[in-house]
Amino acid sequence: MSVQPLAPSDASLLELVDRLLNKGVVLIGEATISVAGVDLIYLGLNLVLSSVDALERPRGGPAGGGGSSGGGAPRT
């Protein structure tokens, strides 16, 4: 996966996803689960590298931006 520059619009989504995945009340011990086959720790990046348009695509449409593969890259 190539590292892409972080645009301000990406930053907004990244900030939100970071909060959803890493903040909030922790009621249990840390564990990694997957969403659509992507570990949560990488999901934020994959969401950012997809476009907001892809995220809002109707359910059942083609996935965007590497959401079906694991792995990750630096937050840049």
Next chain:
Amino acid sequence: MRLIAHAITPAPRPRVAVRGLRGRPLEWLESAGLGIWSTRWDTAEPLAREDVLDHHRVIEGICAATPCLPVRFGTAFADAAAARATLDRRSDALRDALARVSGRSEIAVTLLWREPSGDSAPRPPVDDAAGTGRRFLEERQARWSASDARRRQAAELVERLVATLAVEPALVRHEICSSERVAVSLAVLSPTDQAPDQIASLRRFLAGLSDVTGVVNGPWPPYTFAGIDESGGVSAGSATRLPGWPPA
């Protein structure tokens, strides 16, 4: 069947105008003067990326109606008894946290460097006659100096942001230089009725910055300020991540 948790709020059950994930019914389980909101979920059904943002939608709807502690995405309970047991065990800490965020919303500020790291920092002249070892050390020193300069600049930006906000330091959380492009990531817990003014004030401040470009988001539910003392942690036996994940 499991319960995917979204938020914790005070009892009695408030009226909320939102449904659970994917439009499913939102469930309320009450104990110890608190309630936990969740969506009933088939254990065989995988979560999708869209569900992450849907979790945010659900939390926003709940927080619009009552003081609310967002629960980290991906938390699931085996059954109602497990969810209630969690409330019982951590009720004091949860009530304290609810009092802290009551009537407040989170505003997020992100500052991005306009130029890649190192370009703005002076580099020492490279001595062509120097050996590769010396050249390596000089270049490494230059990188460290540039990094230190950026951290100092980011820390100064945080001070100016906090001064602009005019809030108690305890209501601000921040990170600096968390990645190559991010100078500052800051969250402030603002009285909800003052959030629009705070956001406008922040945008005016950001418009005057030259080395960074800024983004203000929110008001959001108080994700960053919902943490509780984890010393009274709940055992994995009463609350679990959804079983079988990650899938083989």
